[in-house]
Amino acid sequence: MASLGELERAVMERLWAADGPVSAPELRDRLADRGLALTTVHTVLSRLEQKGFVVHDEARPRRFAPRATREEHAAELMSEVLGQAADRQAVLARFVGSVGDDEVRMLRALLAGADQDGAGTR
Amino acid sequence: MLPATALALAVLAALLAWPVPAALSRARWPRRDPVAALVCWQAVGLAGGLSIIGALLVHGLAPWGDSLPEAWWHWVTRHPAEQPVRGDHWVAQTLAAVLAAELLGVLVLSWVRTTRTRRRHRELLELVVRPGAATSPAADSLLLEHPAPVAFCIPGARPLLVLSSGMVAELDDAQLRAVVAHERAHLRERHHLLLLPFVAWRAALPVLPAADRAHDAVRDLVEMRADDVALASLTGPDPRRTLAAAIVAAVGGPGGTVPAGALAVTGGAVAVRVRRLLAPAEPLSRAGRGGALCGATALLLLPTLLLLLPALV
Numbered sequence: 001m002a003s004l005g006e007l008e009r010a011v012m013e014r015l016w017a018a019d020g021p022v023s024a025p026e027l028r029d030r031l032a033d034r035g036l037a038l039t040t041v042h043t044v045l046s047r048l049e050q051k052g053f054v055v056h057d058e059a060r061p062r063r064f065a066p067r068a069t070r071e072e073h074a075a076e077l078m079s080e081v082l083g084q085a086a087d088r089q090a091v092l093a094r095f096v097g098s099v100g101d102d103e104v105r106m107l108r109a110l111l112a113g114a115d116q117d118g119a120g121t122r
Numbered sequence: 123m124l125p126a127t128a129l130a131l132a133v134l135a136a137l138l139a140w141p142v143p144a145a146l147s148r149a150r151w152p153r154r155d156p157v158a159a160l161v162c163w164q165a166v167g168l169a170g171g172l173s174i175i176g177a178l179l180v181h182g183l184a185p186w187g188d189s190l191p192e193a194w195w196h197w198v199t200r201h202p203a204e205q206p207v208r209g210d211h212w213v214a215q216t217l218a219a220v221l222a223a224e225l226l227g228v229l230v231l232s233w234v235r236t237t238r239t240r241r242r243h244r245e246l247l248e249l250v251v252r253p254g255a256a257t258s259p260a261a262d263s264l265l266l267e268h269p270a271p272v273a274f275c276i277p278g279a280r281p282l283l284v285l286s287s288g289m290v291a292e293l294d295d296a297q298l299r300a301v302v303a304h305e306r307a308h309l310r311e312r313h314h315l316l317l318l319p320f321v322a323w324r325a326a327l328p329v330l331p332a333a334d335r336a337h338d339a340v341r342d343l344v345e346m347r348a349d350d351v352a353l354a355s356l357t358g359p360d361p362r363r364t365l366a367a368a369i370v371a372a373v374g375g376p377g378g379t380v381p382a383g384a385l386a387v388t389g390g391a392v393a394v395r396v397r398r399l400l401a402p403a404e405p406l407s408r409a410g411r412g413g414a415l416c417g418a419t420a421l422l423l424l425p426t427l428l429l430l431l432p433a434l435v
Contacts, residue, residue, distance in 0.1 A: 002143055008248075018205075030403050051245050073246055074267060077246045077247065077266070078270065079270060090314055090318055091240055091276075093275050094272065094273070094307075095304060095372055096369050096372045103390075104373055104374045107393060108374060110368045
């Protein structure tokens with residue numbers, strides 16, 4: 001039995017690959033190699049809807065579509081990681097924060113000059 | 123007895139609200155011993171809260187008894203006050219309650235909010251990252267397709283370590299190992315828990331410059347601590363230089379910089395990190411470290427004793 005997270009990813013892959021909105025039975029057929037019950041597909045879809053990754057239309061039966069592309073989700077995540085939110089470092093520990101161009105030049109000079117002179121004052 | 127205690131606590135609170143954090147954030151020894159400095163900051167935060175709330179409580183409950191435990195007991199058991207209760211006693215009681223509720227409430231709120239944001243990030247990551255995309259020096263990390271050189275970890279019950287493809291492209295294997303060791307140090311030592319109260323109290327006390335100072339100092343100190351831990355686990359000819367080069371490469375890559383003026387928040391902190399890697403200062407002597415730790419202990423004992431001692435003598 002595959003984990004729910006892995007199933008969610010598989011469902012998203014199929015939705016992203018589809019040309020347009022897909023109904024749950026169609027989705028089950030596209031995932032035929034996994035032999036899923038329709039209720040399982042519905043469970044996964046409603047979880048994905050709760051997380052805001054999937055939307056459905058009002059057709060009967062309902063058809064499901066991804067809310068955004070994988071790239072858009074990646075960009076959303078990165079903009080938060082790169083952002084300057086006040087509590088960002090408490091949410092996730094980033095290796096280094098963003099710095100200005102001037103400081104980058106200064107840091108490169110520091111690294112290059114480390115052999116001759118290391119005594120950093122201030 | 124009681125008014126003197128309240129006064130002493132108020133003086134202590136004032137010292138901890140301004141001169142002590144100012145001196146500690148200006149001092150240069152913390153970067154030689156981030157652990158001792160982190161202990162000091164936690165003590166400053168705790169003692170500060172304890173002394174200001176204690177001062178208000180001691181004054182507010184003064185009519186009910188000679189010491190705080192006694193007065194508190196009389197107040198809780200609805201004993202009639204021994205002395206007339208004036209308006210300022212009620213004001214002090216109310217302020218103590220409001221302040222305590224705010225500090226604790228904001229702490230809980232921050233915790234809930236950061237946990238929720240982390241869960242959201244984790245969901246996005248699980249969705250976006252293709253499985254099996256990990257690279258050799260960091261086998262258990264996730265690889266995020268993005269040109270900016272970024273590495274970060276999401277702490278929690280299921281911690282995640284994430285490297286961007288830009289980071290992997292920008293750094294060599296030794297540097298990547300250094301980055302991963304640094305991030306893993308954050309996770310192992312639970313640095314997010316050290317930072318959380320300061321994030322919360324900065325939000326709760328926006329008028330207090332010390333709250334800002336304390337937050338920034340703690341944020342920078344955990345980075346230095348993670349650097350130190352990473353160095354200890356790195357092999358290779360010059361791990362200090364490797365880690366410093368990784369830092370510089372990470373800030374200098376595409377998307378690593380932000381337009382001047384948009385930052386100033388982290389200004390200088392990265393430079394301090396690189397400098398202490400390239401030109402390490404002597405670690406703090408045993409006496410120095412002992413002194414710092416004794417100071418932190420004393421800072422915590424002082425308000426505690428002021429609150430409890432009058433009951434014992």
